Amino acid sequence: xxxxxxxxxxxxxxxxxxxxxxxxxxxxxxxxxxxxxxxxxxxxxxxxxxxxxxxxxxxxxxxxxxxxxxxxxxxxxxxxxxxxxxxxxxxxxxxxxxxxxxxxxxxxxxxxxxxxxxxxxxxxxxxxxxxxxxxxxxxxxxxxxxxxxxxxxxxxxxxxxxxxxxxxxxxxxxxxxxxxxxxxxxxxxxxxxxxxxxxxxxxxxxxxxxxxxxxxxxxxxxxxxxxxxxxxxxxxxxxxxxxxxxxxxxxxxxxxxxxxxxxxxxxxxxxxxxxxx
Amino acid sequence: xxxxxxxxxxxxxxxxxxxxxxxxxxxxxxxxxxxxxxxxxxxxxxxxxxxxxxxxxxxxxxxxxxxxxxxxx
Numbered sequence: 177x178x179x180x181x182x183x184x185x186x187x188x189x190x191x192x193x194x195x196x197x198x199x200x201x202x203x204x205x206x207x208x209x210x211x212x213x214x215x216x217x218x219x220x221x222x223x224x225x226x227x228x229x230x231x232x233x234x235x236x237x238x239x240x241x242x243x244x245x246x247x248x249x250x251x252x253x254x255x256x257x258x259x260x261x262x263x264x265x266x267x268x269x270x271x272x273x274x275x276x277x278x279x280x281x282x283x284x285x286x287x288x289x290x291x292x293x294x295x296x297x298x299x300x301x302x303x304x305x306x307x308x309x310x311x312x313x314x315x316x317x318x319x320x321x322x323x324x325x326x327x328x329x330x331x332x333x334x335x336x337x338x339x340x341x342x343x344x345x346x347x348x349x350x351x352x353x354x355x356x357x358x359x360x361x362x363x364x365x366x367x368x369x370x371x372x373x374x375x376x377x378x379x380x381x382x383x384x385x386x387x388x389x390x391x392x393x394x395x396x397x398x399x400x401x402x403x404x405x406x407x408x409x410x411x412x413x414x415x416x417x418x419x420x421x422x423x424x425x426x427x428x429x430x431x432x433x434x435x436x437x438x439x440x441x442x443x444x445x446x447x448x449x450x451x452x453x
Numbered sequence: 454x455x456x457x458x459x460x461x462x463x464x465x466x467x468x469x470x471x472x473x474x475x476x477x478x479x480x481x482x483x484x485x486x487x488x489x490x491x492x493x494x495x496x497x498x499x500x501x502x503x504x505x506x507x508x509x510x511x512x513x514x515x516x517x518x519x520x521x522x523x524x525x526x
Contacts, residue, residue: 228512229455240458242466276513281469295469298458302509304517330465331495408459408466 182375188406189413192337194399201334201401207420210321213253214328214410215245215291217266217313224310227279227301237300238268238313239325241281242408246290247415249317254419255426259317264288266313272303279309291315294409328416331406336396338377342369346391353383353392375402455509462497474502 183190193201220235227234253259267285270277282296301309320327340361347369354362354369359376362369362383381394407413456471470491477487488499 228509228516233454237455237458295466297469297472298466299456299468299471301455302513304513304520306520307516324464327464330460330463406465408464 182402184413187409187413188404189417190402190404191417193334193401193403194337196399196401198398198401201403203424204417204420205332205334205403207423208329208332208405208416209327211319211423212328212411212416212419213250213259213317213319214326214408215243215249215262215264215315215317216323216325217241217243218316218318219314221312221314222310223312224308226307227303227309228307229301234301234309234311238284239323241284241298241300242294242410243291243315244294245410247411250411250415250419253317254422259319262317264291264315266315267311268300268313269310270303271308272305274305276302276304278302284313328407328411329405330408331404334401334403336379336398337400337402338374338379339395339397340371340374340377341393341395342371343391343393346389348389348391350388352386352388356382356386358382454512456505456507457501460495460498460501463495465495465498467493467498467501471502471505471507475507 177196178194180192180194181189182192193204217235217239220231220238222231222235225231225234229237249262253262265287268279268283269285270279270283279300279302280296281293281298281300283300284293286292303309318326338361349364349367349369351364351369354360354364358380359373359378361371361373361377363372364370377394379394379396383392384390384394403417405413405417407416411419456468458468459465460467470493473491474484474487478484484503485499488502493499493502
């Protein structure tokens with residue numbers, strides 16, 4: 177198994193995973209979406225809300241605000257099904273004293289400076305003079321499978337590495353494939369058809385369709401995957417991928433130990449442990 | 454009513470980019486160009502901006518009228 181990083185920024189990573197199989201790639205993707213824990217607001221005590229948004233609407237908006245978290249928290253809860261031991265409080269206390277104002281995520285005051293909204297400019301509600309919002313919000317650790325607000329990723333996908341095969345004997349260099357390709361993967365330069373950008377190919381196979389001589393063939397390599405992971409900002413994209421791998425490893429180890437205990441214990445004497453998630 | 458915090462489909466944070474989007478479109482830039490510029494590439498996120506109507510500003514006008522009414526009495 178080999179990894180080649182194509183792009184890396186603060187909120188996304190694109191990499192090729194080579195020498196693997198679809199089952200592994202998909203397990204990794206699904207764990208990133210639904211099992212890597214993050215922090216999100218989960219309970220709110222409203223002390224005052226005279227804004228025009230109802231309490232529940234405002235609560236829903238607050239819950240969706242992504243909170244930047246300390247990656248060391250991941251180690252604290254790794255392998256545990258109960259995440260309730262961690263909780264922090266955020267306070268929002270605003271009043272429009274002179275004229276209209278926009279209440280932003282920057283107005284939220286966190287108890288812990290390490291856990292705060294990823295952006296200070298997320299509008300929560302708009303107030304006119306005299307309106308007031310006072311609330312206490314409790315942020316907890318959770319997983320995407322319980323509610324999407326806890327998912328650390330927005331877009332998280334993979335595709336097979338494209339293999340584009342051009343049969344030089346059959347190709348008459350008509351250039352239709354290059355002309356019709358929606359992602360400009362192919363280019364006709366003089367008397368040569370070249371693959372300029374194979375990674376952008378979406379395997380749509382439109383080039384195959386327009387080729388009258390069946391000289392071009394596109395297929396996906398099911399041992400190599402181009403991953404695209406986009407973080408909501410809660411964790412760095414690399415932390416998300418590595419934590420997903422850790423979770424997958426723990427699941428495999430748990431499975432192995434259960435299997436071993438079943439094989440070594442005489443029949444009917446195996447303790448029924450709690451099912452893992 | 455007010456710009457949703459995240460894209461309905463993919464969950465990307467969009468609300469913090471709304472003010473900039475509105476300002477730049479008002480200044481005469483093409484909406485598509487502004488979105489490209491801000492890195493909103495997927496069509497699910499783009500429709501959030503293009504189809505949104507910020508009704509909360511209209512609602513606040515009624516609140517404002519009610520407040521003035523209250524002051525008069």
